[in-house]
Ligand SMILES: Cc1cc2nc3c(=O)[nH]c(=O)nc-3n(C[C@H](O)[C@H](O)[C@H](O)COP(=O)(O)OP(=O)(O)OC[C@H]3O[C@@H](n4cnc5c(N)ncnc54)[C@H](O)[C@@H]3O)c2cc1C
């Protein structure tokens with residue numbers, strides 16, 4: 001049995017999600033091969049070779065993989081698929097865009113966002129915004145899976161797998177990247193942060209969000225997150241959104257500030273180790289899952305908190 | 311240009327579902343059902359493209375039990391021109407839905423399929439990508455802006471690090487993210503008009519599609535419950551607890 005892990009990277013470096021995906025592959029068991037498709041991606045491939053438990057790294061280096069379009073990556077994965085029992089990708093926007101396309105061409109089901117491996121063909125995945133966990137068994141010859149990164153501890157480094165160049169597939173030319181605007185931040189990535197300071201509609205404006213939450217996040221070395229309401233209102237960019245349809249996070253400490261605690265928001269953060277809620281409404285649903293609840297006006301409490309943790 | 315919009319009937323997003331005691335699934339008896347919220351956004355987008363003179367016809371498709379007719383009527387009340395119900399009592403998984411939609415695309419020849427990025431019941435986030443693959447069409451998932459001009463679609467996508475814009479040739483599949491638009495409320499006259507719009511019913515067998523599930527659900531369980539913790543008196547109390555009790559700062 002061999003497992004193909006599709007690496008997520010930006011050519012220069014692997015994304016942390018790849019490390020969690022390799023960890024899930026180890027739980028399944030078998031030879032793990034990592035596919036790095038990119039343009040001038042030798043550095044990312046080298047990093048993949050150092051991951052523990054990786055047997056081989058396959059690198060397809062070509063200009064038409066620079067944009068990481070699903071059409072071109074799928075053609076490559078399909079060309080490489082023979083001999084693999086499992087094909088894994090992280091359940092990030094990258095993996096979610098790609099894995100179903102691969103599965104359909106292999107005529108197999110895709111299993112989304114697994115949170116546990118029961119056996120080589122049986123997996124656990126959340127459904128209904130995490131209000132239920134389904135244990136599903138696949139009857140397909142190849143299992144195409146996306147992995148919820150927060151459910152698997154990142155694999156360590158120290159390995160030295162061989163790196164093998166493979167032939168790129170033809171350019172499908174179906175899709176052209178015109179522009180990419182990545183949010184620049186000195187802060188830790190939401191998915192990998194130990195502490196997250198997250199703000200909701202209660203902040204009232206983007207200005208308030210930045211003025212109140214940034215000093216606190218700076219002091220804690222935290223990433224910033226938000227509810228959908230805060231993103232919709234334009235306080236912060238879309239990639240701050242935590243929830244069923246945003247990012248799934250599980251930090252050591254999650255501070256929910258001015259967030260009511262809708263099911264869809266809880267779906268993205270309820271596996272955090274410690275949850276703090278600051279909300280002026282004592283009946284806000286967020287208090288039902290918070291380890292520490294502070295009923296207070298956030299405009300008073302947050303500056304006090306930032307001062308106290310300094 | 312014809313646009314096909316797949317719409318799924320799902321548990322209303324306000325409902326907190328309960329897992330059945332025997333672990334066989336979630337309890338859906340007497341639970342409010344609605345159109346998947348992402349699909350409402352998809353219908354709205356298609357109707358706006360028609361209102362802008364870019365699309366000529368909007369066809370809504372739903373696959374599932376007879377009650378999906380209501381979902382199709384809702385789509386037609388927003389402005390879809392007609393509906394197609396692929397009627398079956400079978401448990402439909404994304405690959406099967408994608409194959410049904412492929413068969414309909416072959417028949418209807420739309421230039422664009424706009425679907426939701428994810429159904430809020432199975433949270434699969436697969437069907438649009440699978441359909442695009444089966445058709446060998448390009449895809450633009452998680453769209454927050456769609457511009458159709460000169461035979462191509464220019465789509466802004468919400469990705470983990472921010473936003474990206476893709477230009478894709480048509481025909482293509484686009485899947486909607488939350489911020490693409492805000493769906494209108496269907497007015498009473500439009501709800502009445504929707505009742506008279508054409509609604510065809512076909513069966514998976516008529517389309518030559520085998521919908522047998524590939525995944526078997528062995529059990530459905532409740533996630534570990536988080537219990538409410540304590541209320542802290544003030545910020546000093548909170549900081550003290552975070553430092554000395556939880557030891558997370
Ligand atoms: C299909 C679908 C998907 C969704 N996906 C997501 C998702 O991924 N993530 C997500 O977050 N949401 C999602 N939502 C939206 C979700 O249902 C809620 O609408 C949203 O989470 C509410 O955000 P909020 O808590 O910031 O706003 P609100 O619910 O308006 O809560 C604001 C809170 O701030 C408090 N507050 C106000 N002023 C103060 C003050 N001065 N001091 C202290 N507290 C104050 C209020 O008491 C209130 O509790 C989704 C919805 C749908 C339909």
Ligand SMILES: Nc1ncnc2c1ncn2[C@@H]1O[C@H](COP(=O)(O)O)[C@@H](O)[C@H]1O
Pocket residue numbers: 315316317318319346348349352371372373374402404407424425426427428429430432433434435436437438
């Ligand atoms: N049974 C169905 N009938 C019609 N459309 C569906 C059905 N299932 C999924 N879809 C479409 O595919 C999208 C993604 O669903 P999923 O892949 O199940 O998360 C939905 O938002 C719908 O647009």
